[in-house]
Amino acid sequence: xxxxxxxxxxxxxxxxxxxxxxxxxxxxxxxxxxxxxxxxxxxxxxxxxxxxxxxxxxxxxxxxxxxxxxxxxxxxxxxxxxxxxxxxxxxxxxxxxxxxxxxxxxxxxxxxxxxxxxxxxxxxxxxxxxxxxxxxxxxxxxxxxxxxxxxxxxxxxxxxxxxxxxxxxxxxxxxxxxxxxxxxxxxxxxxxxxxxxxxxxxxxxxxxxxxxxxxxxxxxxxxxxxxxxxxxxxxxxxxxxxxxxxxxxxxxxxxxxxxxxxxxxxxxxxxxxxxxxxxxxxxxxxxxxxxxxxxxxxxxxxxxxxxxxxxxxxxxxxxxxxxxxxxxxxxxxxxxxxxxxxxxxxxxxxxxxxxxxxxxxxxxxxxxxxxxxxxxxxxxxxxxxxxxxxxxxxxxxxxxxxxxxxxxxxxxxxxxxxxxxxxxxxxxxxxxxxxxxxxxxxxxxxxxxxxxxxxxxxx
Amino acid sequence: xxxxxxxxxxxxxxxxxxxxxxxxxxxxxxxxxxxxxxxxxxxxxxxxxxxxxxxxxxxxxxxxxxxxxxxxxxxxxxxxxxxxxxxxxxxxxxxxxxxxxxxxxxxxxxxxxxxxxxxxxxxxxxxxxxxxxxxxxxxxxxxxxxxxxxxxxxxxxxxxxxxxxxxxxxxxxxxxxxxxxxxxxxxxxxxxxxxxxxxxxxxxxxxxxxxxxxxxxxxxxxxxxxxxxxxxxxxxxxxxxxxxxxxxxxxxxxxxxxxxxxxxxxxxxxxxxxxxxxxxxxxxxxxxxxxxxxxxxxxxxxxxxxxxxxxxxxxxxxxxxxxxxxxxxxxxxxxxxxxxxxxxxxxxxxxxxxxxxxxxxxxxxxxxxxxxxxxxxxxxxxxxxxxxxxxxxxxxxxxxxxxxxxxxxxxxxxxxxxxxx
Numbered sequence: 011x012x013x014x015x016x017x018x019x020x021x022x023x024x025x026x027x028x029x030x031x032x033x034x035x036x037x038x039x040x041x042x043x044x045x046x047x048x049x050x051x052x053x054x055x056x057x058x059x060x061x062x063x064x065x066x067x068x069x070x071x072x073x074x075x076x077x078x079x080x081x082x083x084x085x086x087x088x089x090x091x092x093x094x095x096x097x098x099x100x101x102x103x104x105x106x107x108x109x110x111x112x113x114x115x116x117x118x119x120x121x122x123x124x125x126x127x128x129x130x131x132x133x134x135x136x137x138x139x140x141x142x143x144x145x146x147x148x149x150x151x152x153x154x155x156x157x158x159x160x161x162x163x164x165x166x167x168x169x170x171x172x173x174x175x176x177x178x179x180x181x182x183x184x185x186x187x188x189x190x191x192x193x194x195x196x197x198x199x200x201x202x203x204x205x206x207x208x209x210x211x212x213x214x215x216x217x218x219x220x221x222x223x224x225x226x227x228x229x230x231x232x233x234x235x236x237x238x239x240x241x242x243x244x245x246x247x248x249x250x251x252x253x254x255x256x257x258x259x260x261x262x263x264x265x266x267x268x269x270x271x272x273x274x275x276x277x278x279x280x281x282x283x284x285x286x287x288x289x290x291x292x293x294x295x296x297x298x299x300x301x302x303x304x305x306x307x308x309x310x311x312x313x314x315x316x317x318x319x320x321x322x323x324x325x326x327x328x329x330x331x332x333x334x335x336x337x338x339x340x341x342x343x344x345x346x347x348x349x350x351x352x353x354x355x356x357x358x359x360x361x362x363x364x365x366x367x368x369x370x371x372x373x374x375x376x377x378x379x380x381x382x383x384x385x386x387x388x389x390x391x392x393x394x395x396x397x398x399x400x401x402x403x404x405x406x407x408x409x410x411x412x413x414x415x416x417x418x419x420x421x422x423x424x425x426x427x428x429x430x431x432x433x434x435x436x437x438x439x440x441x442x443x444x445x446x447x448x449x450x451x452x453x454x455x456x457x458x459x460x461x462x463x464x465x466x467x468x469x
Numbered sequence: 470x471x472x473x474x475x476x477x478x479x480x481x482x483x484x485x486x487x488x489x490x491x492x493x494x495x496x497x498x499x500x501x502x503x504x505x506x507x508x509x510x511x512x513x514x515x516x517x518x519x520x521x522x523x524x525x526x527x528x529x530x531x532x533x534x535x536x537x538x539x540x541x542x543x544x545x546x547x548x549x550x551x552x553x554x555x556x557x558x559x560x561x562x563x564x565x566x567x568x569x570x571x572x573x574x575x576x577x578x579x580x581x582x583x584x585x586x587x588x589x590x591x592x593x594x595x596x597x598x599x600x601x602x603x604x605x606x607x608x609x610x611x612x613x614x615x616x617x618x619x620x621x622x623x624x625x626x627x628x629x630x631x632x633x634x635x636x637x638x639x640x641x642x643x644x645x646x647x648x649x650x651x652x653x654x655x656x657x658x659x660x661x662x663x664x665x666x667x668x669x670x671x672x673x674x675x676x677x678x679x680x681x682x683x684x685x686x687x688x689x690x691x692x693x694x695x696x697x698x699x700x701x702x703x704x705x706x707x708x709x710x711x712x713x714x715x716x717x718x719x720x721x722x723x724x725x726x727x728x729x730x731x732x733x734x735x736x737x738x739x740x741x742x743x744x745x746x747x748x749x750x751x752x753x754x755x756x757x758x759x760x761x762x763x764x765x766x767x768x769x770x771x772x773x774x775x776x777x778x779x780x781x782x783x784x785x786x787x788x789x790x791x792x793x794x795x796x797x798x799x800x801x802x803x804x805x806x807x808x809x810x811x812x813x814x815x816x817x818x819x820x821x822x823x824x825x826x827x828x829x830x831x832x833x834x835x836x837x838x839x840x841x842x843x844x845x846x847x848x849x850x851x852x853x854x855x856x857x858x859x860x861x862x863x864x865x866x867x868x869x870x871x872x873x874x875x876x877x878x879x880x881x882x883x884x885x886x887x888x889x890x
Contacts, residue, residue: 342614349603408629411603435604435631 012141015123017043018413019338020137020146020282022129025052027315027327028152029113034335035118043146044117045139048127050156051110053316054324060109062174062196064102066355068093069203084394093204095178101114131285134308148310148338151298152331153284155277155316162248163188169249169271170355182206182269188246190217192354194274195229199270199357202236209239209266211246211256219355221415228397228417229356236357241266243392249306294319302344303337304330312337326350348432349413351357351425359421363428364413367403376406378438380462382454384418386469389449395419400454402438402462409437420451427455430442438462471552473522477509477530477543485539487511489531490668493628494544498526505694506544509537510668514765515795523539523761524548534667605632612637630704669763678887680826683742687862691874694835696852698884707780713779718834718854719757719811720781722877726807726832727753727774729876736873737806740864747829747864756805756825757785757794766792767825769805820857829865833857 019035023047035042049056072093076085117124127139137144157171165171175197183206187198190212202208210217210233217233217240218226233240243259253265279297292299292307297319302311311345312334315327333343349364370377381401384390390398398418404411413429431441441459446452453468460466477487490508494500505517506526524546531537602618605613609632613620616637623640625632664884667676698721706715730737735750741748753774756767768788773781791797808831810822824831835855842851857875860870880887 164708342617343611343616346610371859404628410629434606435629437629440628 012143014143014145015043015379016145017123018042019043019148019150019335020144021045021150021152022131022137023052023154023315023317024050024113024124025154025315025327026054026324027154027331028052028150029117029331030328031150031152031314031331031335032122033116033120034332035338036117036122038335039340039409040083040335040338043122043123043125043144045125045127045129045137045144047126049110050113050117050124051106053256054109055109055113056106060108061102061328062172062200062203063355063385064105065098065176066196066200066340067381068098068102069200071359073120073203073204073232079399084342095181099177100177104220116164123425124455129284134289134311142190148312150331150334151286151306151311151313151317152327153280153317154316155322155329156280157273158276158278160246160273160275163246164275165273168252168269168438169273171273175272184268185209185270185272186211186266186268187272187274188254189274189276190219190221190240190242191276192356192360193272193276195233196354197272197274199233199236200236202238203357207237209268210240211241211244211266213243213245213252215243217242218360219357219361221360222368223313225360225366225401225415225417227397228358229354229360232397239256277316277322281317293361302346304334304345312404321350321352323350323352348435349429351429353425355422358395358418360415361421361425361428362415363425364411364432365403366413366415367401370403370412375412377412378404378406378409380404380458382457382461382466382469384451384454386457387449387451387454388407389451390455392449393419393451400424400458401456402458403439403457404438404462409439411438411441411459412438414455416454418451418454421451424452424455427452471548472527473506473524473544473546473548473552475506475521475543477519477537477539478518479539486536487539488536488668489533489543489880490515491533492529494526494529496526498529500524500526500546501877508668510672511799515669518543520546522546522548527604530810534665534671535651577635589633591785603632604630604667609634609637616641620674632795669766673764676826677823680824684824684826684829685862686824686859687865687867687870688857688859689867689874690857691878692854692880693854694842694851694882695854698881699852701836701884709779714782714783716778717785718837718879719785719809720778721884722775722809722832722834723755723770723781723785724778725877725880726755726809728870728880728887729873730807732876733869733873736830736860736865738829738864739806740829740861744862746855750806752805752806754806756808756828758808758810758825759789761793761795763795765799766802767808768792768801768804769803771804802816806830812836818855822857822859824859829861830873831871833859 018040019042021032021042021044024044028044029050032044036367050400054060072091074087075091079088079090107375109214114124125139125142129279130138132138132436134149135146137149137451160164163169172193178467181201181326185206187194187208187210191209194210195217198208216223216226217230241256244256247255247263249255249271252267254268254271256264256266258264282298289308289311291311298306298313298317300313301307304318306313314330314334316322329347330345333345351361351363352358357411365373367377367379379401381399383399385396390396395418398416398421400416401414402411403413411431414431438459441464442457444456446456457466457468461469488510490510492507493505500506500520500572501523502521503519503807506520507518508515523807526544527547528541528545530544603623604622604625610620612634618637618640620632623636626636627633702716702718702721703853729752737753738747749782752772755770755773757770758770759766765823768791770781770784770788790798791801794839805825805828808825810831811834814836816834818835819837820833820834822831833856835857837852837854839850840853844854856874858874
């Protein structure tokens with residue numbers, strides 16, 4: 011065995027939570043070692059957020075071109091396009107490479123020692139990577155999450171997970187997506203635009219079951235227009251001979267012909283395979299239980315990101331990682347955001363920040379709910395995307411805004427304005443009184459606030 | 470839109486001037502009917518001034534600590550409809566377009582001028598529900614964490630109660646002034662904090678100064694063996710505590726005073742030194758000195774001579790609670806004929822109480838301790854307590870005072886005699 015390494019902070023996992031914690035720790039002068047078994051950037055950069063957005067962009071561009079080739083009202087005339095998916099994947103890999111190389115450079119710049127290999131926890135202050143033993147004062151667990159598998163659909167051959175779906179060698183003729191949540195729909199819509207016949211099987215009665223019906227309606231309409239078939243309230247029973255067997259609500263078993271099956275039924279904390287059991291930490295279901303400082307039940311052992319449960323979002327992990335580094339440096343910190351935005355890059359996009367009307371009601375708040383449709387927004391018309399709306403939820407007594415939701419093309423970027431308004435404690439009057447540039451989609455944000463106050467100008 | 474003006478009300482008893490103690494609102498606040506606008510003070514009673522209207526505060530008529538004439542303008546509120554301003558001079562320009570100028574001064578000149586920097590009433594900590602999220606921007610939240618402040622306790626003056634950087638600074642200044650900081654307890658400190666002597670404190674200061682200047686204080690300390698008394702007290706509590714309430718030593722002492730005063734009417738008296746008249750009173754109204762958040766208060770147990778032991782105990786407890794929570798009425802805080810002061814376990818061995826003028830006597834209770842005493846040649850352990858009393862020597866002779874205290878001592882040392890008629 012080689013000599014034991016000693017450090018102040020040891021981070022297991024180089025995803026968005028772990029690498030941000032490492033950079034911040036480096037900035038604060040904390041000796042830090044980061045252990046990563048696969049690739050820096052974790053799921054997000056390698057097989058999640060970034061590659062999926064790249065693929066969605068390719069699909070959108072391809073579909074637009076197809077659309078123009080079929081007689082566009084914009085007057086653009088092109089021949090029927092073809093797609094070299096291998097080149098698309100190369101382009102996507104280039105972006106991933108640039109970003110992961112960038113992460114490595116940032117870690118180096120901040121004097122973080124990166125050890126490649128699979129960590130094995132020995133105790134709360136000791137970790138082994140192969141033959142190398144590392145001793146630390148603070149241990150940060152940031153191992154992320156993995157896709158949930160279905161026992162009757164083991165990954166392999168025609169049955170793929172999101173990882174395989176993001177690195178296709180060809181576009182299948184027929185694809186069935188199991189799971190109507192945001193991952194399944196983002197990829198399902200992309201594959202549809204790339205030319206596959208796509209069906210979505212969802213056990214619940216709605217797509218995007220985490221969101222309310224008003225919000226998901228424009229997505230459902232878009233799926234219909236795109237020709238994505240929905241099998242709602244259907245559950246998968248098995249796969250054989252190129253047929254996916256599903257049980258309909260009336261009990262009938264259907265056999266759906268398909269070339270590939272994408273399993274996208276959610277993610278679970280990655281607690282297996284690195285001897286986490288040795289710490290015997292308190293759990294919160296399948297996730298590690300943490301407090302408002304991301305501390306686990308063991309002193310000086312922290313957990314952040316997907317490993318600590320919902321919401322499993324990269325930006326949450328990043329904020330937690332930054333905070334833990336500052337805590338270790340001796341600062342007083344607490345993870346207490348007003349809101350953690352959630353975005354679905356479906357077509358149209360969907361964004362939820364803060365409380366929905368239902369959540370506000372459940373919290374006992376008497377709220378004004380008001381929305382403004384993109385159909386009345388000039389910029390949306392010039393983008394050929396009039397579907398969707400911006401919705402605001404504000405307290406009736408003092409007009410404090412408690413939540414924003416939007417659905418429509420490009421609304422993911424509105425999450426910035428939504429988050430800022432909630433963190434700053436804006437009231438309806440604040441947003442209504444802010445000049446929003448014309449012509450932008452953001453005008454719908456101001457108009458939603460104006461409408462809540464009873465005087466929308468363009469409706 | 471109209472302006473509704475509220476004048477300093479006549480609180481009664483022909484008082485012409487009232488001290489403004491604290492504002493609960495500021496210019497620009499929206500107020501609702503019955504919301505408390507200010508506390509004002511007369512003699513020793515604090516009176517809430519509620520708003521009779523809904524509206525927006527456009528000007529305040531004075532600064533905390535200012536003594537204002539009854540009938541002067543206390544506050545102006547912008548209301549829907551006509552308001553009540555017909556009969557008063559216009560306060561601010563009635564044009565509604567411009568927002569009201571902050572701190573628009575009313576026409577009436579302040580009674581006293583103050584150094585500009587000095588007095589802003591310290592911020593009272595705000596208690597929010599534990600689950601209620603204090604509204605503050607991320608930068609303010611971070612600053613609060615760095616400074617080790619719970620935002621829950623900071624008053625927000627921004628829209629919708631948002632906590633601003635300024636609010637945090639104000640809270641911090643207040644916190645450092647009370648000295649809860651000290652990463653290094655030996656650090657040299659140069660901070661100063663000016664505390665305006667207003668309201669209760671000013672009243673207490675005036676009365677104490679007045680009492681020591683006018684009366685000729687004469688203090689007398691006697692040691693009392695309370696072993697038997699305490700046994701009786703414990704016995705009564707065991708027997709009746711569950712049904713009648715627990716007894717402290719105070720009701721016994723009140724009883725002893727009542728009984729002893731029958732023979733010393735010159736001590737249950739009020740001395741009007743301007744009219745040169747002593748009024749001896751049959752009724753024994755015992756003032757019980759009580760510490761409250763705002764300072765010393767003396768609620769009065771009326772007609773102690775007509776109360777049972779438990780009746781007195783109950784009344785003392787009720788009054789002490791009322792005084793501490795600021796609920797005691799003017800009547801309950803005035804009219805005593807003699808005062809009893811006790812610091813309980815903090816009683817020390819001797820104190821020199823200050824008379825509550827125009828009374829001529831005050832009885833102070835010191836702490837009970839077990840001491841070795843010599844009784845009939847034997848050293849025995851007894852429970853001993855000192856009584857430290859002050860008298861106005863202008864009208865109470867030393868002999869009378871000493872005999873009065875000796876009478877009390879006799880009663881307390883033979884507790885059965887407290888109840889013999």
